[in-house]
């Protein structure tokens with residue numbers, strides 16, 4: 001069911017990924033591409049398996065899994081943002097099908113897929129649980145679902161400090177960003193991810209981790225990276241003109257000084273979960 005809040009959230013997410021599509025793979029020294037490659041590895045796709053990549057984005061994991069199946073057309077990548085699908089199609093010569101489709105309503109028959117992947121998609125869905133129930137429905141018995149999500153608890157003090165500053169900025173910002181409940185930010189915590197997979201019916205759930213990181217040279221580089229971390233910092237930072245941005249750099253520099261060696265360092269931690277439909 002669509003509500004004003006869900007529509008607002010979906011549009012914010014879609015606009016963000018539309019704007020980011022061309023730099024998605026190279027952002028933050030290729031952190032997204034590394035995560036997608038690891039997702040494909042974790043999926044351990046075998047020859048001829050039928051695969052659905054939900055929120056396929058630019059298709060890095062999709063292409064790797066298509067290679068592993070060895071059967072043209074055995075992999076389908078779906079996404080709601082045409083610009084992301086266009087990047088995926090352009091980079092692909094494997095015969096993979098890319099379709100515009102929402103994760104919450106899958107146009108696939110019951111038990112028709114062997115492997116489902118969600119590479120950093122779940123936290124961007126307004127109804128992640130609804131989508132997992134759909135995934136469970138379309139998976140065949142014995143099939144598996146592999147999910148990756150950012151693990152926010154691995155954030156550095158510099159990240160915490162920056163987001164606290166952005167929240168202060170909201171008072172002076174012309175657009176009030178929509179904010180979802182705090183449990184959304186916790187989706188990448190292994191315990192939380194395991195629980196929602198279990199609630200959707202999955203069993204034999206295991207998790208693993210990947211951590212990458214960067215130290216920026218100063219406030220300007222930091223903000224240019226953080227602007228593409230997600231819809232919230234993007235809305236906040238892209239809505240600032242030069243004057244406000246310079247002011248923010250000054251405030252950020254002063255606060256970061258207190259962190260000493262930890263200044264301008266950020267971590268991108270990912271949790272990967274593999275869950276099975278055991279029948």
Ligand SMILES: C[S@@+](CC[C@H](N)C(=O)[O-])C[C@H]1O[C@@H](n2cnc3c(N)ncnc32)[C@H](O)[C@@H]1O
Pocket residue numbers: 013014017032033035036039054055056057058059060061078079080081084101102103104118119120121124125126
């Ligand atoms: C962080 S990107 C992940 C891309 C890729 N899976 C990866 O691992 O690099 C999240 C993707 O989810 C897509 N997305 C957001 N909401 C969606 C929805 N309701 N249904 C399907 N895809 C969605 C976005 O357009 C975006 O391409």
